[in-house]
Amino acid sequence: MKLSPVAIALSPLMALTAAPAFAEVKDTTSPDTIAIERMIVTGSRVPERLDEVPSSVTLIDSKTLATEMSISSELQNMLATRVPGMSPATGTSSNAGQTLRGRKALILIDGVPQSTPLRNGSLDIRSIDMNAIERVEVIKGATSIYGNGAAGGIINYITKKPGADGAIGGVLGVSSRFSAVKFEDSVGSRVEGALNGSVGQLGYLISASRDDYGLQRDAEGDVPGLVYGLSETTTDNLFTKFHFNFDDEKSLQLTYNYFSSAQDARMVDVTGSVNSGQKTYAIEAGPDTLILGEPQGVDGNHNLMVKYEDLALFDNTRLAIDAYGQKIENVFFYSLTLANPEQGLDGGQSIIRSEKRGVRANFNSDFTLGDTELDLLYGIDYLQDVSSQPLVDGRMWVPEMDMQNLAFYLQAKWLFAEDWVLKAGVRRDQMAIEVDDYQTLRLCRTATQCSTPVAVKGGELEFDANTYNIGLRYKGSTVFSPFISFSQGADISDLGLLLRTATVDDLAKIQSQAALIDNYEAGFDGHWEAFSYSAAVFLSKSELGTRTVLNPASGIYEPVRAPQEIKGIELAASYDVNDELTLGANYSWMEGKDTDQDIYLDGQAITPPKFAAYLDWATTDNSSVSLTWLHVGDRKRFEPVNGQYSGSQGPVESYSLLNLAGNYRVDQLLFTLGVENLLNEDYYSARSQAFTFPGYNTKGLGTTVNMGLKWSF
Template identity: 55%
Template structure:
């Protein structure tokens, strides 16, 4: 039940929020895009947030889009603490500070935490995004699923001018190692404008991939692969100003990205250093099942804003509805020979509908103390399941109702000291009907034993607190410290499908409370900007998989975890036309009950990135981007001379990308992008460390993008 703790003032760092890009706040003495961020569900300057935040600007998004249209690649290159790009449609293993992030579009969750299929990052085309805000560390401000932090895609807004404007872009992407069958095409467009009080924005993109090839010219393996993928995205945002203080806004997003191919996999063994790759095969040996990937996922949001609902207070009301259907690859592990199934293909279905009320009140107590109070109520219904395409039920329907209230505060003392304070109280009910576990066979003689499980309603009540402080007296050294909690019941579906008891009440489904600690500082020394943060997070319950040797099925093991690390960022304009940005991140973690290191599902190897931008003249810009992934070798082989599930050793590798653009007319721009400029032959970090079948796919070889953009 929702308790009356909203009247209590507790300490908090506001580490999540919904931000609307209708306003921009610039931080003091900085030429960076210090826009408002998702700090407290209201507009807030980034220098008032005592936490590590990465804001990716529209310019950075557009430059990376010229090299690679996948958001996983963009986020990996720019965000410290985010694991390296997986090179696929799945972000499994791409953790944020060792834990799963919650992906959102304008504050609406896109992840499916009740059954996390790790496809949340791929939910929107980059052409519809104005900026991306990444808030690191556990937070419960948006509810379940944000144990590692938040990745919030802030979509574009209609421009204020009444004259309609827009753009069209067309490009082709192909392998420079072996061009045959690799050429693909992409077209995108946008139009926006205003007619009196009515504003509109419409974006659309359509892309067809050819085959993707590694440095040797072989087609990449198909497991979560992107070869022969067709991606469509249609987004619209409509607004109407009732008066100067009140606005209604409607937005709709449709996203589909599915693979239809006549290829088949040739599987290698990562323990032997062998890659998996794809070749043309007879129909019987081609990739089986329905096309994999998001199948027409939809989001609808309606928002009402009143900037002066009463004295010094703004009100935002929003309601949203979402339908997700993510189709996974055909897997022989889902076989049941007794019933005639040689394998199976699963679908994660999720239907969410929610409503939120957010109040923002500002009070100046005197010339030295200003306070902001953010408070409200969130309601969410999430119905998620994971059936198989053939009709079998792998994960039964989970019907979650969540009701939460929160109070977040910010105190600015003498202009320089920022203190944040708040509390969130959440009540969650998850109803699961009686179900029967699925019989799965790795071979005719190695099968799980199905049995009936009595359903129940699981209740979770959680109160989470946060505290943060930042001191901005000197831009040469601006320190901060924070403590934040998050309540996480993510991936309860994995627990249900691997049940070993006959009553859901006996399954260890309780929520995990994550405690996150962070200290750091920002420093501006003349032209040099430097950021550093050290972090630690602990939880009494985690989610690690272990092989059941009797059934051959991987089962969750919930054990206490401790994760720690540090991050650094350097931003330096070498000259007026040459700018350097570099980051370094290190993360490590252990199962504290056994003092064993965590595998790569949670912990990524060290990561170093550098971006060098040169603008020798107006209209001409070039960027060189370097990604270095370091070694991580924490585990030994088992008695079968094999590494564990996600415990393979990672050898370091380097990838260099290039992009350039030239404005050759008032409205016309040409661009080129080259991914893996030096054609490095490597396995990505996940491919090296995962010993699951089919994940041992090499990285993309040299791939070129050529295109043009027209603006009007």
């Protein structure tokens, strides 16, 4: 029997385990905690106070993570509820259609990119287990601070830190998740463990988890369809971090993260559609049924990062150098639309392969000029990204794209007149992408509806971009702190999609230019006594966005490059009724258009208005209860053609979900209970309603219970 890295790691951890797992019962109102949670590290790649950032930021702390994890360990669900501007969750392993302010977000783990923007497969949100994360930082709006792929912003998973005080502590957790609608075959199991401590100047953290899902069930007790499904899925995560202090200023850190998630269900889909009004659901395969394809999911995501820091390179300058590598292989579901009858192929299954290697040198210098404080951030980034999308049967759908990206950047921050912060910066990107000669695939939706293969001459694509940002914030009052900002991002918009649908014979003729995105934003935040609030309006413009349109002759959805404009508003507020009870809510609305054709953008980018509310109640010193309510509104912007909706233009009707989380602590034991969809709402997710593609119209989960126990020392 082959053991995964997680299984090997969990074996000793079952006997001796440790980690800061009781963050969920930590008093997050202490001054030290507030100071920590008012810091952000991703906006400018150095620690920075939130009240000095002139843009919208959502920070999800360890307490919130623990609450959400007792309901579900799926990060996309937590982000959808807690982040204004984030689209509703899809209810599957894929975050396709789950955008940030209507555009793709760049997913990072401690600053290391997890997304595959050259061929975006939308599986990047699920790249680490929630148990390894200390907090999540979401920076909204186009930005180029980390390079390609951050058209909608950045979602950075900040991982837990190794121990530093010589003590050894630990946690071991087990839980089980099952359907309350139909219990049969729905029981899943989860085991997690971690070890955290230090020896001399060396701190260490080892964390591992394994999730085995049973059959998922909707509100009617049926198993949702298998396209990106989570039924019978096994997810493994191994996370390690070692930190060595040479002295008070110099340190070296090594981080490794392994993540895999594979669905291996002996079931087949009964496929419905948005247009027929019939849901897609899965049934048990018969004994003679041939299960087509390999298990779908992440077949190993490996991340390695080495970071060296010198906090006193000079009297006023800090240095951080990190080198990282990532290797990922995403296996997608078997699709009949990848058929080629001439070759005897009834369908196919694709794989996105991506390897990244990068080096970053980051300098941070502080100066005092009279009554003005000046902070300079500057450095060099280098990234090589090699991505492709072959099929399991050997056909090549997207040829190998070898990108070399060299960038120089400078960011300045002025604190002047005591109460004002002005930030401005520039980044220069030089990108070159090599593509060999290739031929597009002949794909047949039906026996008579096939695409025409095209032989494309390869070559090198070069992109040079200067991107700028400037922002101003007033920080003289905690009650009202307004800001205004402008930021840009350079984005190579899913080049692989453009290559695989090429209709011209030369790479140079493909409309593959990088999109330059302009993000304008204004807002304010503040707190008065027990009341905290924030508000923002934004406008995101690009002269070369991407949408897809169905070619009726071939049955292939082909990309269209055209100007786009997206606008929206975001609101959030919370109120501490007393020391035990907190109420909160957030609201977001967005809309977008292709300004050249004056038509609305579809559900690939734009989702309906979203309202979320929560209640956190510390019922006793040892117990707490949380309720979260999510309401997704209507969006009906498109009319059917000949009685049929196409693409991602299906109408979305509103739905509401109520979740419950509770915990009770007895000494070193923590009992948790979570209930997802407490009222058993019978619904389709926003994506399931908008996407008309076969197999996507699956219903969301019915009432699902998650019971767990954690022991720590």
